Amino acid sequence: MDAEFERHCSELVARERSGHTAVVEENLLYVWGGYMSVADDEVFLPNNEIWVYDLERGLWEVFHMTGEIPPSMSGTCSCSLNGHMYIFGGCDDNGQTNQIYCVNLTDGKYMWKKIIHEIGSAPSPRDKLSCWVHNGRIIYFGGYGHKQLTDVDSRNMSFIIDEASWVEDVFYGWNNEVHIFDPTQASWSEPQTHGRAPAPRAAHASATAGGRGYICGGRVMETRTSDVHCLDFKSWTWSEIIPVSSTPVGRSWHTLTAVSDSTLFLFGGLSVDCKPMSDGWLLDVEKKTWREVGHPYKNKPRLWHTACPGKDSDVIVFGGSCDYILLVDTGHCNDALVFQMQPYPLFRICEDYIAKNVRNCELLRNQLPLLPPTLLTAVQMRMSFYRPSKKQKD
Structure with a gap:
């Protein structure tokens, strides 16, 4: 696998964090x-700001949010x-929640709306869960949270009590509810599911591909699985x-991202022996085979990070911790790692080559104005991504 790049081209960069959300x-x-x-405290990041990273230009912007703003939290x-963008669940200063909020990402207003359901009952409060999107609906699975005694059925193995909590x-406990x-x-x-459901868990990873939802690993009571x-x-x-x-x-605390209808990419996480991981694996769901893949971020272990599918089957990993997060001196990260999972189209190869080399090649600089307007605009945006950072200039 040819992996790509990690770059921060602007002085404005999102703050380090773990347990955040990203799309x-x-x-x-x-x-x-x-x-x-x-210091010795864990501090929630501000709930009234959203950070936006332009994957073409390599630039960060931060925007103020208004409306019915959700509480600051992690694990949503x-x-x-x-x-x-829809968010559900999470843990704030008062513990786990079961509220759902949404914000329009396309109108430039960034106004939160708290959604009050009109039909059915919301799941019990929980965090470290996962979800799939299918046919215009959001399907949630698992997580760690709490239920009232009257809601716990000892005969139903969909909720396993954390006896210490x-x-x-x-x-408190783990669930495998859908x-x-x-x-x-x-x-x-709640759909009526069939077959043998996974054991209740939290801090697992999930992905949607080919009309199916996949989950991998996570915390299952006192162990971690794959x-x-x-x-x-x-x-x-x-x-x-x-x-x-x-x-x-x-x-x-790892991630799983679909890169095709039959291939999923796993990255990082916290191992059974509490070791931060930086390995990457591809799962072929049809052949039922795992294959470890090489990438340039072997020295960047990550856990409780986010991973999002980008264009041309890229996977964009952001933030997370490079240490065992229960340590006092946890090292949180704020870099965006872009994994190239498929060969790029010829257009993107050419665009990247020109943008990366135009400053050091007089021939390219002279011929740049001859490009068609649409291509010229694309190359100029990409040039911003490859421009030297302030540290490099100094």
């Missing part, structure tokens, strides 16, 4: 929330649907993918 829309990376370590679950009539939110009807529902399960959205049937090759070690 890509129209070649822009939107980052919200999360937390960072300050986000996705992009019809130009809006219950408080009076409130029980909940569907339909934005058009503001409705919650098992892979698939939920078919037509039949709502669970199945486990048993690999026929070597597999990644068990982990949590």
Whole structure:
């Protein structure tokens, strides 16, 4: 695998963070929330700002947010649907939540709206869950949170109690529940699933590909796993993918990103022995094979980061921690790592070559004005990405 680049070309860069949310829309990376370590404290990032990274120009901007602003938190679950970012769950200063908010990413207003459901019941409060987007609906899975004693059925294995954490009539634990939110009807529902469901878990990774939702690994009670399960959205049937090759070690706080209808990319996480990971793996869901892939970020372990699909099958990883996050001196990150997962189209290869070399090649500089207007604009935007940073100039 030919991996690409990591670059910060502007002096304005998003603050370091872990447990944040991020989505890509129209070649822009939107980052919200999360937390960072300050001295001995864990501090939530401001809830009224959203950071936007232009993947073409390599420039960061920050925008003020208004409206019904959600509380500052980490561990919330986000996705992009019809130009809006939806967030659900998470942990704030008062513990886990079960509220859902959305913000339009395309109108430039960045106004939050708290969604009050009109049909069904919201899931119980939780964080470190995951979601899939399918047919205009958001499908949530798993997470760690709390339920009232009256809502816990000891015969139902969809919720496993964390015996070290219950408080009076409130029980904390992991779940494997599937909940569907339909934005058009503001409705919650629970599908009747079939097959053997994955064990309840949190801090797992998920991806949507080919009409199916996949989950991988995560924290299952006191261990971390690398098992892979698939939920078919037509039949709502669970199945486990048993690999026929070597597999990644068990982990949590990693990411899983679809790079095709049959291929998923796993990156980073925290291993069973609490080691921050920097390995990358490709899973072929049809052949049921894992393959470890090389990349230039082996010295950049990440956990509780985000990973988003970009154009040309790129995977954009942002932020996260490079240490075991329960340490006092946790090292949070703010770099954007772009993984090239497929060969680029010839147009992009040419565009990148010109943008990267025009400053040092007089022939290219002289011929630049001869390019067609559309191509010239694209190259000029890309030149911004490759321009020297202030540190390089100094």
